Amino acid sequence: MSDDQASGMFPPIVVMGVSGSGKSSVGALLAQYLEVPFVDGDDLHSAADIASMAAGHPLDDAAREPWLDRCADWLAEHRATGAVLPCSALRRSYRDRIRRGCPTAEFVHLVGSRDLIASRMVDRTDHFMPVELLESQFETLEPLEADERGIEITIDRPVTAIVERIVEQLIP
Ligand SMILES: Nc1ncnc2c1ncn2[C@@H]1O[C@H](COP(=O)(O)OP(=O)(O)O)[C@@H](O)[C@H]1O
Numbered sequence: 001m002s003d004d005q006a007s008g009m010f011p012p013i014v015v016m017g018v019s020g021s022g023k024s025s026v027g028a029l030l031a032q033y034l035e036v037p038f039v040d041g042d043d044l045h046s047a048a049d050i051a052s053m054a055a056g057h058p059l060d061d062a063a064r065e066p067w068l069d070r071c072a073d074w075l076a077e078h079r080a081t082g083a084v085l086p087c088s089a090l091r092r093s094y095r096d097r098i099r100r101g102c103p104t105a106e107f108v109h110l111v112g113s114r115d116l117i118a119s120r121m122v123d124r125t126d127h128f129m130p131v132e133l134l135e136s137q138f139e140t141l142e143p144l145e146a147d148e149r150g151i152e153i154t155i156d157r158p159v160t161a162i163v164e165r166i167v168e169q170l171i172p
């Protein structure tokens, strides 16, 4: 690891995208490589929100707000060291809410087709999110806008290759 990385000379990273795009898998490996704090945005949901999604009901903007604030607070606590947080951050307004706590956050948008992501969700066994909610995720998704700090990476490659691309593009 370079001296820069050891001294935390890189920004907090939010791995974003629809459910099933690979945020938790990529985020965990990226945090391990960078040796920085990690928390999964899934773990910052309330029990009520998780039960709602598990029952097939998508969250709405109001329900997401306290969850996004918890994400922003966690990132703000870890601004100095660098950190990785998988969080769907589907809408521009959600990312603006996260940036209130951490203006330097970089967003890595994991991009893939509905079919590929649906197949991965179906194969995933230990998770509350039903594949039936994937369409509502795509309907809500607003890709990164030109003025937002971040990158897009397609997910039709191994997790290790995705992490390598993130490091190449975001880590000085
Ligand atoms: N690049 C990849 N190639 C193959 N399978 C993947 C890849 N990324 C994630 N997966 C698998 O796809 C499923 C969804 O990944 P996950 O990390 O849970 O996505 P998210 O956190 O965005 O919902 C998991 O079963 C995971 O093991």
Ligand SMILES: O=C(O)[C@H](O)[C@@H](O)[C@H](O)[C@H](O)COP(=O)(O)O
Pocket: 017, 018, 019, 020, 023, 024, 041, 042, 045, 058, 059, 064, 088, 089, 090, 127, 129, 137
């Ligand atoms: O904003 C939302 O509707 C949820 O946060 C959603 O986008 C997220 O995907 C769920 O937390 C499921 O978790 P996974 O993304 O890990 O499937």
